[in-house]
Amino acid sequence: MIQEARIVAGFTGAGISTESGIPDFRSPNSPWLRNKPIAYELFLRSAKARREAWRRKFAMDDLYRGARPSTGHRALAALVASGRMPAVITQNIDGLHQESGLGDDQVIELHGNGTYAKCLSCGRRHELDWVRYHFDRNGEPPECMACGGILKSATISFGQAMPEEPMRRAQKLSAACDLFLVAGSSLVVYPAAAFPAFAKENGARLVIVNREPTPLDDVADLVVHAEIGEVFSEFPT
Numbered sequence: 283m284i285q286e287a288r289i290v291a292g293f294t295g296a297g298i299s300t301e302s303g304i305p306d307f308r309s310p311n312s313p314w315l316r317n318k319p320i321a322y323e324l325f326l327r328s329a330k331a332r333r334e335a336w337r338r339k340f341a342m343d344d345l346y347r348g349a350r351p352s353t354g355h356r357a358l359a360a361l362v363a364s365g366r367m368p369a370v371i372t373q374n375i376d377g378l379h380q381e382s383g384l385g386d387d388q389v390i391e392l393h394g395n396g397t398y399a400k401c402l403s404c405g406r407r408h409e410l411d412w413v414r415y416h417f418d419r420n421g422e423p424p425e426c427m428a429c430g431g432i433l434k435s436a437t438i439s440f441g442q443a444m445p446e447e448p449m450r451r452a453q454k455l456s457a458a459c460d461l462f463l464v465a466g467s468s469l470v471v472y473p474a475a476a477f478p479a480f481a482k483e484n485g486a487r488l489v490i491v492n493r494e495p496t497p498l499d500d501v502a503d504l505v506v507h508a509e510i511g512e513v514f515s516e517f518p519t
């Protein structure tokens with residue numbers, strides 16, 4: 283199917299990064315389940331919530347600092363390099379697609395990126411090392427260097443609006459592709475999960491590689507319930 287396709291859209295979720303050692307949000311023993319997520323509205327309103335959000339963020343970063351791209355990340359990077367896949371749409375925030383060699387224009391991040399911080403007022407990017415340096419010294423996250431605004435990890439939190447430009451790019455790629463390849467997503471988180479359904483309705487073939495069944499298995503052209511690394515290690519590119 284890849285060889286027959288003109289434009290392949292890649293789509294990834296937590297499953298591709300579990301093989302890099304980053305646990306899935308929903309897997310048992312997930313550190314994500316220990317704490318109730320801090321809603322965006324609370325983050326904006328409460329300095330205490332912001333301190334707690336940053337404390338968790340840095341604790342999590344320490345746990346997964348050594349994570350490197352998996353076989354799946356590398357296989358998708360090779361597909362992009364071959365010219366057949368314009369970009370990978372991802373639900374992940376770990377930056378591992380970029381680390382596997384993709385440029386920012388080749389990754390469409392629906393839920394943002396946890397490897398840097400952004401000012402909520404002016405949008406200026408700040409590096410995490412700098413934020414952490416101030417946080418460790420003062421017990422408070424620093425303000426935006428440019429405007430004094432609130433800094434937040436550049437991810438999309440519960441209650442925060444989906445980012446417009448990535449949503450538009452994902453929509454465009456889903457409409458243009460003739461093969462939509464899902465790798466490691468259970469396709470239950472919306473609106474992200476709407477893209478494969480939309481591509482299929484638009485006449486693209488749909489392939490799903492995921493360890494567990496997904497709600498779109500019935501309409502897919504091919505479903506493989508297996509580890510990503512196992513499937514993608516013999517990936518034609």
Ligand SMILES: [Zn+2]
Nearest residue numbers: 401404426429
């Ligand atoms: Zn700012």
